Amino acid sequence: MPTFLDTVVEHTERTLAQRKRDLPEQDLRDRLGAVPRGRPFSEALISEGISLIAEMKRASPSRGDIRPGARVTDIVRAYEEAGARAVSVLTESRWFGGSLDDLAEARAAIGLPIIRKDFIVDPYQLVEARVAGADAALLIVAALGRERLEEMMQAAGALGLDTLVEVHDEEEVDIAVEAGAEIIGINNRDLHSLEVDLRTTFRLLADIPAGTVVVAESGITGRGDVRELEDAGVDAILVGEALMRVEDPRLAVEELLS
Numbered sequence: 001m002p003t004f005l006d007t008v009v010e011h012t013e014r015t016l017a018q019r020k021r022d023l024p025e026q027d028l029r030d031r032l033g034a035v036p037r038g039r040p041f042s043e044a045l046i047s048e049g050i051s052l053i054a055e056m057k058r059a060s061p062s063r064g065d066i067r068p069g070a071r072v073t074d075i076v077r078a079y080e081e082a083g084a085r086a087v088s089v090l091t092e093s094r095w096f097g098g099s100l101d102d103l104a105e106a107r108a109a110i111g112l113p114i115i116r117k118d119f120i121v122d123p124y125q126l127v128e129a130r131v132a133g134a135d136a137a138l139l140i141v142a143a144l145g146r147e148r149l150e151e152m153m154q155a156a157g158a159l160g161l162d163t164l165v166e167v168h169d170e171e172e173v174d175i176a177v178e179a180g181a182e183i184i185g186i187n188n189r190d191l192h193s194l195e196v197d198l199r200t201t202f203r204l205l206a207d208i209p210a211g212t213v214v215v216a217e218s219g220i221t222g223r224g225d226v227r228e229l230e231d232a233g234v235d236a237i238l239v240g241e242a243l244m245r246v247e248d249p250r251l252a253v254e255e256l257l258s
Helices: 004-022 025-034 072-082 100-109 123-132 141-158 170-178 199-207 223-232 249-257
Strands: 051-056 086-090 114-117 136-140 162-167 183-187 213-217 236-239
Touching: 004 123, 004 141, 025 123, 051 072, 051 249, 072 086, 072 100, 072 249, 086 100, 100 114, 100 123, 114 123, 123 136, 123 141, 136 141, 136 183, 141 162, 141 170, 162 170, 170 183, 170 199, 183 199, 199 223, 223 249
Parallel strands: 051 086, 051 236, 086 114, 114 136, 136 162, 162 183, 183 213, 213 236
Antiparallel strands: none
16 A cells, blocks of 8 residues: 555656656756855754754645645744744645745845745755755655655756755665765654654664764654753754644744744
């Protein structure tokens, strides 16, 4: 029986084929000349203290609607004012309610570096990300495998995009390290079952070489979680739902980082 990851990758590939027909890759690449210079995503994650990548998303497959009417500009400006170091914009539409237009709006609204978070399986999506104003892109080892991960990292580098390489178990950590990932995100959510276990980060930390930027993702709900992760040596956290569900995202960021 297909897992959630199988389903979303299949859907992504099908909709991507249509986008390529509507706008061939060379036509999309022709727009790169007008794209502003990138912002330093990786540098933003190694500032003093633990860094927050605050996420803009309207829904999730495990929780359904989170904030369906959210206005991108309002949310990302609140994040920036409250002390986030970078912003993640979910651009997947079917399960997360996002779009590339959201990313472009965020780019125009704030000065922070922005990462495109999506199920990226093709270099075309990296070009889309750069044209929309992304400074980095999420690459999920479970969706790509060893060979495709290396190809996508090279394609991202050629576009001036940093990559956050996401892992969930020891084998995926090995793949990311061997591919030369400089930023590794440990997802506490299993993308096959959608179950969350914050202990995943603590278990996998020892397998990641010193000097690698480590980002903890999913399941982070309060200041206690942040303190434990910081004490363990995590460089950054990526938080979405805990910030999007509350009435005042600015206050939520301040409380998380206080």
